[in-house]
Amino acid sequence: MTEPRKIKHVLGLSGGKDSAALAIYMRDTYPDLDIEYFFTDTGKELPEVYDYFNKLEAYLGKDIARLNDDKGFDYWLKQFNNFLPSAQQRWCTIQMKLKPFEEWVKPLIEDGYEIVSYVGIRADEPYRDGYVPTEKFLKVRMPFVEDGLNKQDIINILNNTGLGLPKYYEWRSRSGCTFCFYQRKIEWVKLKERHPEAFEEAKCYEKHLNENASGEKYYWLGMDTPLNTLEDPKRIEEIKRNHEKALKRFEKKRRRNALYEEELIEMVDLDAIYDEVEGGGACITCYK
Numbered sequence: 001m002t003e004p005r006k007i008k009h010v011l012g013l014s015g016g017k018d019s020a021a022l023a024i025y026m027r028d029t030y031p032d033l034d035i036e037y038f039f040t041d042t043g044k045e046l047p048e049v050y051d052y053f054n055k056l057e058a059y060l061g062k063d064i065a066r067l068n069d070d071k072g073f074d075y076w077l078k079q080f081n082n083f084l085p086s087a088q089q090r091w092c093t094i095q096m097k098l099k100p101f102e103e104w105v106k107p108l109i110e111d112g113y114e115i116v117s118y119v120g121i122r123a124d125e126p127y128r129d130g131y132v133p134t135e136k137f138l139k140v141r142m143p144f145v146e147d148g149l150n151k152q153d154i155i156n157i158l159n160n161t162g163l164g165l166p167k168y169y170e171w172r173s174r175s176g177c178t179f180c181f182y183q184r185k186i187e188w189v190k191l192k193e194r195h196p197e198a199f200e201e202a203k204c205y206e207k208h209l210n211e212n213a214s215g216e217k218y219y220w221l222g223m224d225t226p227l228n229t230l231e232d233p234k235r236i237e238e239i240k241r242n243h244e245k246a247l248k249r250f251e252k253k254r255r256r257n258a259l260y261e262e263e264l265i266e267m268v269d270l271d272a273i274y275d276e277v278e279g280g281g282a283c284i285t286c287y288k
C-alpha cells in the first residue's frame with residue numbers, strides 16, 4: 001500500500017485585498033494550520049504592495065516568500081520579440097507569475113507532498129478559471145466560497161485588523177505591475193500623478209516595439225495608441241471628467257437599487273462603475 005502524501009498548505013498573495021483578507025482569515029480561523037505564504041514578484045509591482053506586505057507579515061507573524069523569476073520582464077520582452085504583453089498574449093503572467101510558482105512547488109511534490117493552495121475567490125463572485133492546476137498533487141481550495149464570505153466581509157476583515165485596504169486602492173483598482181495593460185485610462189492618468197517614474201518607464205518600453213504582420217504596433221493602451229497620448233492636459237481633463245460622470249451614474253443606479261447594501265469604494269468598485277465583471281478579465285494570480 002502506498003503511503004498517504006504529506007500535505008503542504010500554501011496561500012498566494014497577489015497584493016490584492018481578497019488574498020490579503022484570506023491570509024488573515026486563515027490565520028485567525030485555522031490557527032493550527034501551518035500555511036506558507038508566497039508572492040510571485042515580477043519586479044515591476046506597485047510600491048504600495050511591498051509596504052502592505054510588511055504590515056501583513058507583522059500581523060501574520062510569518063514571512064511572505066518572494067518567488068522571483070530570475071530573468072525579469074526585460075528578458076522576456078526580448079524573448080517575445082518586443083511585443084508587449086496584452087490580454088490576448090499574456091506571456092507576463094505565464095512566465096513571471098505561474099511558472100515561478102510551479103518551480104517552487106515542484107521539488108515539494110517530488111518530495112512526496114500534496115500541495116493545497118488556498119485562493120481568495122469570494123462567495124459573491126462567479127468562479128474564475130484563474131489558475132487551473134495541471135499537476136495531480138496540487139489541489140485548490142476556496143475558503144471564502146466554502147464559508148460564504150462576500151466582498152463586505154472581506155473589507156471588514158481588513159478593517160478589523162487595522163490593516164485596512166492597501167494604499168493603491170486610493171487611485172487604482174488592482175494590484176500587479178505598474179504598467180499592467182488591464183488598467184483603465186483613469187488609472188494610467190493616476191499612475192502618472194502618483195508614480196511619474198513608473199509612467200515614464202512604461203513609455204520607455206514602447207520605444208522599441210515591433211510591428212505585427214499588418215504593420216500595426218500594439219502599445220499598452222492597445223493598437224496604435226501610445227501612452228504619450230495621455231500626456232495632453234486636455235485629454236487628461238477629458239478622462240477625469242468622463243470618469244466623474246461614470247461614477248455619478250453608478251451612484252445614482254445604486255441609490256435606486258435597494259439590493260446594494262455594501263459601501264461604495266470607488267477603486268474597489270471600478271469595474272462595476274464601468275459595468276464590467278469584477279477583475280475585467282485579469283488573472284487572479286495578479287490581482288486577487
Ligand code: SF4
Nearest residue numbers: 092093176177180286
Ligand atoms: S499584473 Fe498585468 S502586466 Fe503584470 S503579470 Fe499580471 S497581467 Fe501581466
